[in-house]
Structures are given as C-alpha cells and as structure tokens.
Amino acid sequence: MLARVRPAATPLWATYAAWLAPASLAARCGYATQANATALSFAEHGSPERVLRLQHTDLPATLGDHEVRIHLLAAPINPSDINTIEGKYPIAPELPGVPGHEGVGEVEAVGSKVTRMRPGDRVVPIEHGQGTWRTHGVFNELHWYKIPKDIPLGTAATMVINPPTAVKLLSDFVQLAEGDTLVQSGASSHVGRLVIQLAKSRGINTINLIRDRPERAEQERELRSLGATLVTTAAECRQALQAAGLPKPKLGLDCVSSDSAAACAKVLAPGGTLVVYGAMSQQPLTVPPGLLIFNDIRIRGFWLTGGFAKMKDGWRAKEQLVDHVCALFRTKVIRPVDVECLPLEQWEKALQRVASDDRTGKVLLTSFPPDEIRG
Structure with a gap:
C-alpha cells in the first residue's frame, strides 16, 4: 500500500515574507x-x-x-x-x-x-x-x-x-402571460435572440422578422433552435401570422425602424404597445397614423442606460x-x-x-x- 505523502509545511518566516x-x-x-x-x-x-x-x-x-x-x-x-x-x-x-x-x-x-x-x-x-x-x-x-x-x-x-435590455423589454411595458404573443424586428440581433430564449422560458410565442437574403433558411433554422415560434419577413408578416393561427401580439419590439417598425405595428392587437429601442436602418419611424387612431396602438421608447441614469440609485x-x-x-x-x-x-x-x-x-x-x- 502506498503511503499518502503530505506536503511540507510552509515555514512561518516564508508566510510573513510573502505577505510583506x-x-x-x-x-x-x-x-x-x-x-x-x-x-x-x-x-x-x-x-x-x-x-x-x-x-x-x-x-x-x-x-x-x-x-x-x-x-x-x-x-x-x-x-x-x-x-x-x-x-x-x-x-x-x-x-x-x-x-x-x-x-x-x-x-x-x-x-x-x-x-x-x-x-x-x-x-x-x-x-x-x-x-x-x-x-x-x-x-x-x-x-x-x-x-x-x-x-x-x-x-x-x-x-x-444586451441581456439586461432583453429582460427589461419583456418586463417593463406589457405583462405577458403564457400563450401570449409578441412580434419583433431585428430578430437575428443579439437582443432579438435573447428575447426569443426568454420568451420561450415563459411559454410566450414570438413572431420574428428577419431580412430576406440568401442565408434566410439557415437563419430561420437557427432562430427556431432557440425557441422562435414563427420566423418571417416584414413583407410576409401579416399573412404568416394568419396562417400560423397565433393570437395577435400584445407587444411589439423594434430596433430597425422604417418598414420593419410598421410591419410590427400592423399586426398588433388593439391596444397593443410597440417599444422602439433602436434604429439600425437609420430611417424614420413609419407607423400609419390610423393604427394609433383606430387601434389605439401605443408607441414607447426604451434606452437602458438613460433609464438607469434617471434613477436615484x-x-x-x-x-x-x-x-x-x-x-x-x-x-x-x-x-x-x-x-x-x-x-x-x-x-x-x-x-x-x-x-x-x-x-x-x-x-x-x-x-x-x-x-x-x-x-
């Protein structure tokens, strides 16, 4: 039987020398x-x-x-x-x-x-x-x-x-329950991917808008692997939602602006909220005024850093x-x-x-x- 070898004790002088x-x-x-x-x-x-x-x-x-x-x-x-x-x-x-x-x-x-x-x-x-x-x-x-x-x-x-942004987007504007739906532009962005995962963990459906480009099919597969319910484009969003039979979204999240923001707003349920937290297209926000007048859509802005800066602590x-x-x-x-x-x-x-x-x-x-x- 092999004897257990104990390491030599460190001399007290060496301990003080290291400390000093x-x-x-x-x-x-x-x-x-x-x-x-x-x-x-x-x-x-x-x-x-x-x-x-x-x-x-x-x-x-x-x-x-x-x-x-x-x-x-x-x-x-x-x-x-x-x-x-x-x-x-x-x-x-x-x-x-x-x-x-x-x-x-x-x-x-x-x-x-x-x-x-x-x-x-x-x-x-x-x-x-x-x-x-x-x-x-x-x-x-x-x-x-x-x-x-x-x-x-x-x-x-x-x-x-990005992770705190995704958390706040899902918690601070609309109280979503299991089975509810949200729609978001820029779904392939870091925030978009995080929103998909957080929503999946709570049983919330996500409609995810991406660009129509050559790698679209690969991107769709990747987002579905994260838990995306539906992956589509701004141009196809309304038809895809109807075909999927999902409830109309109560919450929309937009980081692109331009037509992507309008596509999110157009499928929101009456009284729904669109939260704008970016403008990657660098184009103006184009939401038809009829959605605000007749569907009572609300548009909110979100900036993580600015929000914390306004708080006392x-x-x-x-x-x-x-x-x-x-x-x-x-x-x-x-x-x-x-x-x-x-x-x-x-x-x-x-x-x-x-x-x-x-x-x-x-x-x-x-x-x-x-x-x-x-x-």
Missing part, C-alpha cells in the same frame, strides 16, 4: 506597481477608421482610496460604441477619450478603502462610458461590479447591455439586474453568445468584421488568449 512582499502590499494597500496600458483613443468625432489611434501610456503607481486598477480582458464593439466615436450618442467621454461601454476585466490592485472587490476578482462595468477598449485602466470602484468567475469570459464581456438597480442575468446564464435559460476574438492591436480588422454580412456573433477586442475567452 512588494507585490502583495501593492495589491492590498493600493500602492500599485507601475503598469503600462495600451488604449484606443480619439481626439475628435468621426468615422472610427479615421479618428481612432492606438496609444501607450503609463498608469499611476499609486491608487486613490476608492480606485481599482483593472486588466481589461475583452470588450465588444457595439453599435453604441461606433455612435459614440461618431458623436451621435447622447453620452460621450471628454476628448481625447477611450471608447467602449461594455467589457470584462480582472482586478489587479485596489485602493486602501476599497471594499467591493479585491485582486483577482472578475468585474464588469455598471457605469456607462468607462472606456473599455484598452488593456488596463484605473477606475472608481463604484463603477464596476464583481461577477462569478464561472461565467465564460465571452459571455461576461457582453452581459451588461440606478447603479444599485443595475447591479441587481446583472445578478439576474448571471442567474439566467447559469440556469441555461439563455445561451452564451458566439464571439469572434481579435487582439486590441488588430482593431481595424475587428471593425471590418463588425461590418461584415457573414458575421454571426459579437466581435471582441481582447488582451487575453482568445481560446480562454470563447463562450
């Missing part, structure tokens, strides 16, 4: 060792390809009482990020600034009075405009929130905008929502998003992938081995 080591003191007391950072920045508004510059800077060696130094592992390129750089978004950093409203990082060092997190914790931004398109940064501890480490990095990097409400989203991923109510990972230094290629028609997932700018970020 400069790196350990720095992490616990805020005396952060000097660190270099690489960031994408812009000094004027315009197209990202024209105004973005990759720059290298030194971070402060000492942290303020409530500051944390974070290694940014991954950050997505979202439409709101592009709009921020272009000067079309209501919230923007002071120039020169760093874009990026979303991402995930690991705490490297904390200030002397920081209590919300410690070195090694994984965190996501709960305050907009943190500038996540960088490798490292120093931030206010209240602007970031600790999340469980078992959330895959790709999922964590994309969990504070908006950051606390967003923390609770992030906890809820973590639970939805852990219980597999919603699936991790597909991601494409490119190093921060390859930002121009990443922007090209964002604009590509064959892209199916989120594009992430990373400063971490891509194989560990997927999922």
Whole structure:
C-alpha cells in the first residue's frame, strides 16, 4: 500500500515574507506597481477608421482610496460604441477619450478603502462610458461590479447591455402571460435572440422578422433552435401570422425602424404597445397614423442606460439586474453568445468584421488568449 505523502509545511518566516512582499502590499494597500496600458483613443468625432489611434501610456503607481486598477480582458464593439466615436450618442467621454461601454476585466490592485472587490476578482462595468477598449485602466470602484468567475469570459464581456435590455423589454411595458404573443424586428440581433430564449422560458410565442437574403433558411433554422415560434419577413408578416393561427401580439419590439417598425405595428392587437429601442436602418419611424387612431396602438421608447441614469440609485438597480442575468446564464435559460476574438492591436480588422454580412456573433477586442475567452 502506498503511503499518502503530505506536503511540507510552509515555514512561518516564508508566510510573513510573502505577505510583506512588494507585490502583495501593492495589491492590498493600493500602492500599485507601475503598469503600462495600451488604449484606443480619439481626439475628435468621426468615422472610427479615421479618428481612432492606438496609444501607450503609463498608469499611476499609486491608487486613490476608492480606485481599482483593472486588466481589461475583452470588450465588444457595439453599435453604441461606433455612435459614440461618431458623436451621435447622447453620452460621450471628454476628448481625447477611450471608447467602449461594455467589457470584462480582472482586478489587479485596489485602493486602501476599497471594499467591493479585491485582486483577482472578475468585474464588469455598471457605469456607462468607462472606456473599455484598452488593456488596463484605473477606475472608481463604484463603477464596476464583481461577477462569478464561472461565467465564460465571452459571455461576461457582453452581459451588461444586451441581456439586461432583453429582460427589461419583456418586463417593463406589457405583462405577458403564457400563450401570449409578441412580434419583433431585428430578430437575428443579439437582443432579438435573447428575447426569443426568454420568451420561450415563459411559454410566450414570438413572431420574428428577419431580412430576406440568401442565408434566410439557415437563419430561420437557427432562430427556431432557440425557441422562435414563427420566423418571417416584414413583407410576409401579416399573412404568416394568419396562417400560423397565433393570437395577435400584445407587444411589439423594434430596433430597425422604417418598414420593419410598421410591419410590427400592423399586426398588433388593439391596444397593443410597440417599444422602439433602436434604429439600425437609420430611417424614420413609419407607423400609419390610423393604427394609433383606430387601434389605439401605443408607441414607447426604451434606452437602458438613460433609464438607469434617471434613477436615484440606478447603479444599485443595475447591479441587481446583472445578478439576474448571471442567474439566467447559469440556469441555461439563455445561451452564451458566439464571439469572434481579435487582439486590441488588430482593431481595424475587428471593425471590418463588425461590418461584415457573414458575421454571426459579437466581435471582441481582447488582451487575453482568445481560446480562454470563447463562450
């Protein structure tokens, strides 16, 4: 029989030496060792390809009482990020600034009075405009929130905008019950896919509008695999709904505008609500006034960041929502998003992938081995 080998006990002097080591003191007391950072920045508004510059800077060696130094592992390129750089978004950093409203990082060092997190914790931004398109940064501890480490990095990097948006769209406007129906444009978007999964978990039917293009059949199969009840186009929506025999939708969700918004509104039940949360077509909203007059259709707007900004304790409400989203991923109510990972230094290629028609997932700018970020 083999004897169990016990590891040698660590001498007491070695324990104290490790505790007093400069790196350990720095992490616990805020005396952060000097660190270099690489960031994408812009000094004027315009197209990202024209105004973005990759720059290298030194971070402060000492942290303020409530500051944390974070290694940014991954950050997505979202439409709101592009709009921020272009000067079309209501919230923007002071120039020169760093874009990026979303991402995930690991705490490297904390200030002397920081209590919300410690070195090694994984965190996501709960305050907009943190500038996540960088490798490292120093931030206010209240602007970031600790999340469980078992959330895959790709999922964590994309969990504070689209998943909370999908949750709020289904909870804040119309109280839907099992067997009810909703209709949405932009069903193949990240929010659209999340809405499908959340609705399926509650027994709610979804009518999902997509574009009529060569890969339409493949896209239909994919959305049905997520739980979509009906997948169709704006032009075919009314006929498809009648053929399916589904109840008229009480709720419509639109992120495209133009004809897609009108198609959603035209199939709503009398008294139904259309919620507009995007305008990807960059075209005006075209809803026939007769629907408002004779069908009493209501049109509402939704902006996640603006809603929290108006609340007295908006950051606390967003923390609770992030906890809820973590639970939805852990219980597999919603699936991790597909991601494409490119190093921060390859930002121009990443922007090209964002604009590509064959892209199916989120594009992430990373400063971490891509194989560990997927999922």
